[in-house]
Amino acid sequence: MLRNLVLTGVGGRHGIFFEMGGSLDLESITATGFLGRGLRMMAVNAAASLVVRDSVFKANSAGVVVNGSTGGAVRVEIERTRADRNRDNGFLFLGAADESELRLGDRLGRTIGEGLREIVLSV
Numbered sequence: 001m002l003r004n005l006v007l008t009g010v011g012g013r014h015g016i017f018f019e020m021g022g023s024l025d026l027e028s029i030t031a032t033g034f035l036g037r038g039l040r041m042m043a044v045n046a047a048a049s050l051v052v053r054d055s056v057f058k059a060n061s062a063g064v065v066v067n068g069s070t071g072g073a074v075r076v077e078i079e080r081t082r083a084d085r086n087r088d089n090g091f092l093f094l095g096a097a098d099e100s101e102l103r104l105g106d107r108l109g110r111t112i113g114e115g116l117r118e119i120v121l122s123v
Helices: none
Strands: 001-009 016-018 023-032 039-043 048-053 056-058 062-067 074-080 083-084 089-096 101-105 107-111 116-121
Touching: 016 023, 023 039, 023 062, 039 048, 039 074, 056 062, 062 074, 062 083
Parallel strands: 001 023, 016 039, 023 048, 023 056, 039 062, 048 074, 056 083, 062 089, 074 101
Antiparallel strands: 101 107, 107 116
16 A cells, blocks of 8 residues: 655656556555656556555656556556646556456446456446
């Protein structure tokens, strides 16, 4: 768990780069001014989980970028989080294994094969 951090990219590549490990929970994070992404998750041939709450990613190349895994399901949950004034993307989710899950607030998206296929309201 990382909580209550303010990260400023003075020449840095990414604010947070999550590549290995089973899960990462972020709460009240601000990442600004990075040449790369404010938050980058790159699941490498394994199942992984990322939870982001009450955070802001602004003025980066991209706010939040998640690269899926070919070796296991990726679970991403994002609540009350903003991506403002980023040069390329606010939130970008790229291919993942079958049965990966993306939750944006009260919306749920599931992947089947490559890429996000649908977003539905969760109940």
